[in-house]
Amino acid sequence: MTSSLNEWRAHARTARETDRQVRRLYHLAHRIAPIGRILTNPNATADDIAYATARIPRALAAASRLLTRPGVADHLEAPYALSFLTTAERALTAPSTQLLKTANTARAAAAAASANSGWTRHEHVASEAVLGLAARWGLSPAAHIPHPTADDQPPVPAYIAHEVARRTEIRARCTAGIRCTRTTCLAYGAVWTHNGTGQGPFLCPGCIPAANADRVARRFAPTLQTVPGGVPAGARYSVTLYNGSGPGRRTVTCETPQEAQFTAETVRPFNNTGYTIQITPAQ
Ligand SMILES: [Zn+2]
16 A cells, blocks of 8 residues: 555656656747747848857757656657747758848948958959848848847746646547537547448437437438447548638548547637548558
8 A cells, every 4th residue: 555655656756747847848949939030030130040040959959858858758748849949940941041141141241341342343243142132032131139038947928838728628628539520519539420321420329319310301311320340440530620711621640539639629720720530441
């Protein structure tokens, strides 16, 4: 008894420590997101760029160290925190960042050339060509961009804390599985159905008779039934996210019903996103 209580305490300590490390990952991600945005600002100066290009790799290195701590890489919130860091990393190597650097070099060279007339005509032409290209890309001359504060542990801002809480809540209710598609029900833990000729909607067993009654009312045969044996092992869940008020759709493939339902409720590529979940048999 004492030993299992001690084990329980040890588990609780480990879980608290993992949560603490994941919060550090969020702090890091939050600190680096605005620094990544410096690189997408056409008014970034050479100093701004140097600052961002030094800070981002350091943050990425710190994040990889955090990911080696027990349980952090497998934590359900780790991918969301990492998505902010990935965006900053992409900004680091984006062509627009290279062009910002080139434009700033050209500007500095042009300024130096006007101060001393040691430039050849060829150098002037090359410099003007780069400046012209920069102007076409909307990269106007320097305006100072304030650096984000480099405090070590700023509090996680309310909107991120709120978003994390919202996602945790959705994840908790998705543990029961896929949501019943009957709008008067919407309970979690629905089963896969078949309509006699193809895939039917996900419904709770208790909703199938009512769904069949609806079919009769619409002059269809009441053929909906649960698929014997349920979803086969190795099958995938295809979540189609569609635009409810215009063209556009996107499909995400998931391995578990929990992940599929979570994706359906959290990935919103359109203002008015709707979703359907279908089964793709194992290949
Ligand atoms: Zn139902």
